[in-house]
Amino acid sequence: MNKEELLGFGEMTVKKAVSEGADQAEAFLYEGRLLSISVEKGEIKKAESIVEKGIGVRIAIGNKIGFSYSTDFDEADVVAKRAFQNARASPPDPDFRSFPGPTEFTRVERLFDKKIAELEVKDASELIKEMVESAKVDRRVYSIGGAFFSTAGTIAVLNSLGTERADSLTQIYIYAYVSAKDGDEMSSGYEFNQGRHLAEINPKWVGEEAAKLAIDSLGAIRIETGYYDVVIDPVAMPSFVGFIVSSAANAENVQYGRSFLAGRLEKKIAREEISIFDDGTIPGAYASVSFDGEGVSTSRTPIILNGVLKSYIHNSYTAGKAGVESTGNASRSYDSLPSIDSHNVILDAKGLETKREELLDLRRGILFKETGDRPNLANGEFSGLMSSAFLIENGEVTKGLKEAGFGVNLLDFLTKIDLAGDDIRQVGSTISPSCRIRGMRVAGK
Amino acid sequence: MELDEAVSIGLELGADFIDIREQEILATSIEIVDGTVRTLSTGKKRGYGIRSFCKGAWGFSVTHGSSKGLLRKAIEDSVRLAKLSGSVKKERFDLEGRSYEGKAKTPRIEVPSSVSVEEKLKTAIEFEKSARIDERIKNVTVRYNDVVFFERVANSFGTRVEQEISRVNSYVFVYASEAGVTERAFESIGGTVGFEILRGEKAATMGEKAARRAVELLKAKSAPSGSYKAILDQKLAGIFIHEAFGHATEADSVLAKMSVLEGRIGEQVGSELVNVVDDPTLPNLYGSYPFDDEGTPSKRKYLVKEGVLIGFMHSLETSSRMGQECTGNGRAMSYSSPPMVRMSNTFITKGDWKFEELVEDIDEGIYAKGGLYGYTEPSKGQFMFKAEEGWLIRKGELVERLREVAIAGMTLEVLHNIDAVADDLEMRIGHCGKGGQWVPTTAGSPHIRVKKMTFGGLR
DSSP states (O other): HHHHHHHHHHHHHHHHHHHHHHHHEEEEEEEEEEEEEEEEEEEEEEEEEEEEEEEEEEEEEEEEEEEEEOOOOGHHHHHHHHHHHHHHSOOTTTTTTOOOOOOOOOOOOSOOOHHHTOOHHHHHHHHHHHHHHHHHHSEEEEEEEEEEEEEEEEEEEETTTSSSEEEEEEEEEEEEEEEETTEEEEEEEEEEEEEESSGGGHHHHHHHHHHHHHTTTTTTTTOEEEEEEEEEEEGGGGGHHHHIIIIIBHHHHHTOOTTTTTTTTTTTOTTTTOOEEEEETTOOOOOOSSSSSSSOOOOOOEEEEEEEEEOOBHHHHHHHHSSOOOOOOOEEOOTTEEEEOSSEEEEEOOGGGGHHHHHTTEEEEEEEEESOOOOOOTTTTEEEEEEEEEEEETTEEEEEEEEEEEEEHHOOOOOOEEOOSOOOOEEETEEEOEEEEEEEEEOOO | OOOHHHHHHHHTTTTEEEEEEEEEEEEEEEEEEEEEEEEEEEEEEEEEEEEEEEEEEEEEEEOOSSHHHHHHHHHHHHHHHHHHHHTOOSOOOOOOOOOEEEEEEESSSGGGGGGGGGHHHHHHHHHHTTTOHHHHHHEEEEEEEEEEEEEEEEETEEEEEEEEEEEEEEEEEEEEETTTTTEEEEEEEEEOGGGGGGSSHEEEEEHHHHHHHHHTTOOOOOOOEEHHHHHEHHHHHIIIIIIIIIGGBBHHHHTOOOOOOTTTTTSSSSSOOOOEETTSSSSSSSTTOOOOOOEEEOOOOOEETTTTOOBBBHHHHHHHHOOOOOOOOOOOOTTTSSOOOSEEEEOOOOOOOHHHHHHHHHHEEEEOOOOEEEEEEETTEEEEEEEEEEEEEEEEEEEEEEEEEEEOOOHHHHHHHHHESSSOOOOEEEEEETTTTEEEEEEEEEEEEEEEEEEOOOO
């Protein structure tokens, strides 16, 4: 379905809801296709073509809010009615101000690639075959897994205040997960590419790098417990920088007192050389969008500017409660109410930038590649396990590390960064270089 | 179109096997934050998931339309995708399975769809109030969810299964703070049941229980790091057995060579005190179901008996490939995802120790409790979990309360190091994520004692 058709359904629904007696009504519609191919043991295992679609309707009667959704656009008037009934049943929300009115129209370019929308499963299978072949670098490569995902979809958001936005978006993601085996010992390596355009994918590189990581992780050792200088790779940065914006600076978490960043606006919380931005407006970027889940135009929001906490990220509800403008960070699917999430998160540490080799120039340190862990939102304490890490000896990355636990507070992280690399990479939403932290607690044997 | 006809079309188009699932999902969710209703949502999803199999590879398509034309197109898509994958496949296999017929409805007294939203709201608001035990409680969130699934499954083996599954859950999350320190705790309840589960004592005291713990944690110290003798409580040991061990017994991960348990059936994988069971037939538990989403009847099975690995969990595919009996663990999040091998209610069975006896013998150790989340590396058999809280144990006594304890280690080492299993089995609800699909599960265990465990803390 194209933008106009979705807007048409939306408009009808909003009108219906208003005629039922709603003071304000909003419709969010999505229709898209997900194409995926998975690989197991080096061979294509399954291919999927999934249509996702639905409509969600939000109603306000005074400051009583109700919501309903359906996968069936033809039921739009039933959905409007159910949302209206839910609003009636709901007690008033004293913090609700209004759905957002129209914002200045801005359009972020290059978020849609026709090549992805029209991609045939055959073409996708060629990409993934190339990835698998290039992972066969060594006899110790034991098993190659991975997957390809692409989505192409259209979003429409409308409300009775005159907001009316629609756009089509594409995304693509490919990853390899390679295990290596040497004798009884096993290890694994993971690498990926992501983007909004087909051209951003390099299957050969993904396969080779995942295999290399798996092989390099063989012969992993346990390290003695102590304080180490740690270089955090961009791949681990979503758990640090990404988390700071999407969770800790999330206005909902702040307003409910769940976040360690509550009450710290205008306070210095990082080194002066550090700035962090939330930016939904970068043309072509993975986490850019022209408007958010409530139809508000996105923007570039300084979260930390020269070390000082400047802003949280908002949707219209938290913005209304705080008496500020929405930053355009409403996150949404058709079957849920708006929450808050970051767009592209950018760590800007230009004042500390140097070559990656200089970062690694440590007599004895650790290269921290990945963790499945996340920080404690309430106090910023971040402890857990490095799922992929390497020992650095005399400036060289030497051995893999196993069972290396780590502990650092995110506020310490922001003040203890002593150097940043020139290896900026986007991982999920986070765009960051490697950063070196002096003296991080690492637990081993 | 009847499902019989859909299956015939798939076979005519050249699929070696085809199954089709028709689902209607009715759901209500409520979120209350600090007394304000932030979400009151009701919705309906309806669609078909069509899976075809050709020469060892799968195609899957999803459609929402029930018109003959849309359904036919989705069947064609599914078979085309399977043929494309199958055409390049070197490792081929045939699917084998029995056919089942049946109709089932999970037991419930009050079907959630028959209870008014006003009543559901009132109950959730009561939960929120019960957590307000003193002024240190800063933030209380209550979530309520119910869902009724109507499902029909038909496949080309002749399976024709219909079931109606009703599930209810509720969570209370509490943040307490005092003198600049903030701590959190949560409690949950849920089951494959009706609304009646929220009318009991356990539901009514959930908020207060979480609140008391959050307040007590305000005085807790950071956990030490290093290697200690450890006791894990039911919740944490349950998470351990689900995440670190259970996933490794899912036959798809074994076949993908992503399991540390590959080739170890019949081997001693843990101490003789350890028995592990997966049982979707237990009445009312959150991970229970009459049939899996491939139409296979559910059954109870031992994964580990007296420390010996007995078997893996299977779907139609993995049982065919490994020549073993299908265990009825093929589950999908909804019609829009294909079934995968998944756990149901997975637990360590009870032993004969008393909790006090576990503590008595420890000179210096840590008692780790609750679980916030976890992470595993299945091919390495490595794990990390974040426990909600803990206690320092000295000379057989719990002496000091600890906050946020991280445990890490090698799964099989830990299973071998279990030297005592208590008699106090408890089960907790969870939502297990795998391959982007979330399914309801429970995980459980009695208190267990581990001779040596790695703790990663801040001090």
